[in-house]
Amino acid sequence: MAIDFTLTKEQKELQKMARDFAQKVLKPIVKEADACPDPWKGFLMTKKAYEKAYELGLAYAFVPKEYGGAGVSNVDTQIAVEEICAVDPGFGCTLLVNGLGLMPLIWWGSEEQKKKWLTKATSDPDKDFIVSWVVSEPEGTANFDHPGKHPCGMQVTADYDKSRGEYVINGRKMWNSNATGWDQKGADINVVVARTDRSKGGKEGLSVLIVPRGTKGLRVEGILNKLGHRLTVQPRIIFENCRVPAENLIAGTEGNGDLAITKAFTWSGPVAGIAAVGVMRSAFETSLSWAKEYAAGGSQPIIHHQNVGYLLADMKMRIEAGRYLSWRAAHYLDQHDSEGMEAGALSKIYCGELSIEVINDAMRLMGINSYIKDYPLEKHMRDALCFPIYDAGNMGMQRRRLHGIMAHESYNPMALAQNLRQQFVKAMHGIDADPGHAVAGVTGKGKRRECASVSS
Amino acid sequence: MRICVLLKQVPDTSARLQAVGLEPLFGGCLPVVNPYDEFALEAALRLRESGAAVHPSPVPGGPGGPEGSCEIVLVTLCAAPVEEAVFHGLAMGADRAVVAEPSSGARWTPLETGRVLAEVLKTLGPDLVFCGEKAADDEAAQVGPIVAEALGVAQVCGVESAALELPGPALRARCRRGNSFHEVSCGLPCVATFLRGPALPRYPSMADIFSAKEKPVHRIPVSPARVSALRRVSLTAPPEERGRKMIRGGAREAAQALLDLIDRSVDCRA
Ligand SMILES: Cc1cc2nc3c(=O)[nH]c(=O)nc-3n(C[C@H](O)[C@H](O)[C@H](O)COP(=O)(O)OP(=O)(O)OC[C@H]3O[C@@H](n4cnc5c(N)ncnc54)[C@H](O)[C@@H]3O)c2cc1C
Numbered sequence: 001m002a003i004d005f006t007l008t009k010e011q012k013e014l015q016k017m018a019r020d021f022a023q024k025v026l027k028p029i030v031k032e033a034d035a036c037p038d039p040w041k042g043f044l045m046t047k048k049a050y051e052k053a054y055e056l057g058l059a060y061a062f063v064p065k066e067y068g069g070a071g072v073s074n075v076d077t078q079i080a081v082e083e084i085c086a087v088d089p090g091f092g093c094t095l096l097v098n099g100l101g102l103m104p105l106i107w108w109g110s111e112e113q114k115k116k117w118l119t120k121a122t123s124d125p126d127k128d129f130i131v132s133w134v135v136s137e138p139e140g141t142a143n144f145d146h147p148g149k150h151p152c153g154m155q156v157t158a159d160y161d162k163s164r165g166e167y168v169i170n171g172r173k174m175w176n177s178n179a180t181g182w183d184q185k186g187a188d189i190n191v192v193v194a195r196t197d198r199s200k201g202g203k204e205g206l207s208v209l210i211v212p213r214g215t216k217g218l219r220v221e222g223i224l225n226k227l228g229h230r231l232t233v234q235p236r237i238i239f240e241n242c243r244v245p246a247e248n249l250i251a252g253t254e255g256n257g258d259l260a261i262t263k264a265f266t267w268s269g270p271v272a273g274i275a276a277v278g279v280m281r282s283a284f285e286t287s288l289s290w291a292k293e294y295a296a297g298g299s300q301p302i303i304h305h306q307n308v309g310y311l312l313a314d315m316k317m318r319i320e321a322g323r324y325l326s327w328r329a330a331h332y333l334d335q336h337d338s339e340g341m342e343a344g345a346l347s348k349i350y351c352g353e354l355s356i357e358v359i360n361d362a363m364r365l366m367g368i369n370s371y372i373k374d375y376p377l378e379k380h381m382r383d384a385l386c387f388p389i390y391d392a393g394n395m396g397m398q399r400r401r402l403h404g405i406m407a408h409e410s411y412n413p414m415a416l417a418q419n420l421r422q423q424f425v426k427a428m429h430g431i432d433a434d435p436g437h438a439v440a441g442v443t444g445k446g447k448r449r450e451c452a453s454v455s456s
Numbered sequence: 457m458r459i460c461v462l463l464k465q466v467p468d469t470s471a472r473l474q475a476v477g478l479e480p481l482f483g484g485c486l487p488v489v490n491p492y493d494e495f496a497l498e499a500a501l502r503l504r505e506s507g508a509a510v511h512p513s514p515v516p517g518g519p520g521g522p523e524g525s526c527e528i529v530l531v532t533l534c535a536a537p538v539e540e541a542v543f544h545g546l547a548m549g550a551d552r553a554v555v556a557e558p559s560s561g562a563r564w565t566p567l568e569t570g571r572v573l574a575e576v577l578k579t580l581g582p583d584l585v586f587c588g589e590k591a592a593d594d595e596a597a598q599v600g601p602i603v604a605e606a607l608g609v610a611q612v613c614g615v616e617s618a619a620l621e622l623p624g625p626a627l628r629a630r631c632r633r634g635n636s637f638h639e640v641s642c643g644l645p646c647v648a649t650f651l652r653g654p655a656l657p658r659y660p661s662m663a664d665i666f667s668a669k670e671k672p673v674h675r676i677p678v679s680p681a682r683v684s685a686l687r688r689v690s691l692t693a694p695p696e697e698r699g700r701k702m703i704r705g706g707a708r709e710a711a712q713a714l715l716d717l718i719d720r721s722v723d724c725r726a
Binding site: 009010012013014016017020021055056057058061070072293294 | 486488539540544547659660661662663665666668669702
């Protein structure tokens with residue numbers, strides 16, 4: 001494709017639809033839901049908006065058409081997500097996690113599994129079907145690919161009970177968006193990463209299982225009370241001898257749970273990136289109109305001060321840079337079947353961290369009034385502080401992934417610019433996960449070796 | 457039955473107008489469907505969904521829609537590209553569009569526009585023609601009545617909501633006149649012009665949007681009969697907005713401060 005940033009007719013229409021939805025359906029509830037001291041009540045306030053989003057196809061747009069979704073591209077998703085997150089990124093997160101959970105099924109599921117679960121998600125007469133992506137754990141998540149066997153890395157186990165043809169899941173998870181469902185009885189589908197082989201490390205021992213709502217032994221408790229992103233909900237989950245049939249293991253993920261984690265968090269990278277752009281954009285618009293109206297006791301609105309104009313210029317150039325990096329990362333994922341682990345991480349890290357700088361500038365511009373709840377900047381800042389640490393944290397997961405990719409001998413620094421497919425391989429996992437154990441063979445010197453040297 | 461909905465693309469209604477010579481300039485704003493036309497299209501979609509609009513076409517011998525179905529056709533005339541507006545109408549649920557493309561980019565007066573649209577409509581044989589009462593850019597409020605006149609059919613103006621009376625069929629419309637309402641019944645074919653009503657225009661879903669590109673858009677060249685004596689002699693942009701005043705404090709103090717301000721401004725004018 002030639003480089004062309006012109007939106008298609010469909011993308012312009014999608015942008016308009018998402019903007020109308022965000023401004024007219026979502027916005028009226030945001031202030032109250034954000035301010036609600038009880039995070040559960042705040043989440044419940046979003047239910048009507050979620051149902052409308054479901055009706056409009058926003059909740060499962062990424063699902064291929066043959067399973068009832070809209071089959072939209074990653075670039076199309078960018079257009080809609082920016083509009084929603086410019087109003088509230090917490091609500092955007094609720095929608096995003098449907099994708100985080102179902103994309104591994106789309107990539108690795110058998111035809112039968114896809115028909116069963118995806119069609120269920122897209123044809124809910126109640127319009128509130130919700131999916132949870134269950135990875136994070138209370139004792140840490142970043143080192144999911146730790147080469148050590150259980151209890152290193154992911155601690156939730158799924159032991160196979162041969163006599164009954166079932167997996168038995170035990171352990172605790174935490175932070176899993178949507179896992180409450182709408183009644184604290186669980187999401188409609190929980191897509192759970194667990195250790196299916198206790199004797200193996202994170203690169204061989206993890207798999208992904210589908211645990212439907214109502215499965216005995218799955219309990220949700222303790223809603224987390226967050227600083228920002230208050231319209232989305234994260235509980236703790238407890239698995240106690242929770243049994244699912246063997247057919248609920250997503251077919252191609254057996255022993256590849258690590259790849260599922262990385263690919264899902266790659267897919268969501270540009271989405272989180274553009275979510276941060278949406279928030280920055282709102283902060284910019286707030287400070288621009290403030291600068292044109294507020295005189296701070298002077299005789300002219302403060303936009304006539306040079307420092308105000310220069311701050312606006314600095315903010316704007318960073319927002320635009322972030323937007324196009326996200327679009328490009330999404331475009332790269334579209335072109336390479338989501339094998340864009342470098343692109344996804346770059347846009348997620350860059351935009352998330354940038355958003356805090358940009359909102360900080362917006363607050364410096366607006367001055368002390370930015371610090372009170374009467375104006376939107378304090379919320380933008382609370383929301384933005386989440387971007388670098390959620391959706392696979394920028395330090396322990398995203399940068400570490402980039403480190404693994406770049407250290408690998410196959411790494412081509414021009415692959416992204418030249419739109420070449422860069423296949424992610426397991427050898428790129430495990431780097432830095434176990435300090436003191438240097439990962440062998442990733443410097444390009446000598447023969448490559450798997451970094452499983454410490455796994456058993 | 458066939459319902460034709462006239463559609464005009466206008467600049468985003470929140471855009472600030474600048475006057476350069478005789479042409480308005482709307483820098484950097486998005487083109488949108490004239491909001492009143494959106495209400496007209498929504499009314500057409502609801503008529504179809506009510507099931508009543510599938511009644512066989514009453515247009516005698518005319519090429520009305522096939523019996524047992526209701527087709528909604530967008531009709532637009534525009535020298536500038538109207539892709540966004542037409543696409544939006546199709547995504548909302550219209551079946552197809554006819555775009556009349558003038559040979560020159562010259563500005564058309566409402567009379568010329570109305571007559572050309574009527575010529576296009578004659579080839580379509582609609583049972584109903586719906587459009588906005590006025591366009592949000594020039595607010596002329598002439599095209600609907602001119603189309604009705606040129607087609608030689610009845611017109612119902614200022615409609616807020618509409619239904620079909622069966623048998624007949626006839627259009628039953630609730631119309632606004634200032635603060636009062638009246639209901640009329642009008643035999644078909646007829647032209648109805650719409651105001652903002654209680655039925656808000658729908659948002660197209662993702663699936664609607666991505667299937668809209670399959671819907672047919674016919675382009676037909678037209679040239680105006682230069683019939684109008686109307687011409688623009690000057691154009692003035694609205695005055696710069698006056699300085700705003702922020703009122704701070706709790707609801708009670710803010711309300712009092714606002715009342716004081718209003719009192720003072722009324723005093724000044726008296
Ligand atoms: C709004 C929101 C929604 C979320 N939704 C979900 C969800 O749907 N599903 C889900 O499973 N989780 C979810 N999470 C959790 C989120 O995905 C976290 O990013 C994830 O748990 C990883 O966090 P972490 O990197 O801080 O991990 P931790 O393991 O807690 O690591 C903490 C820190 O330790 C350091 N560190 C650890 N190991 C290394 C290492 N090897 N190298 C370098 N530094 C290291 C890093 O500084 C890292 O930041 C959500 C969180 C929030 C706030």
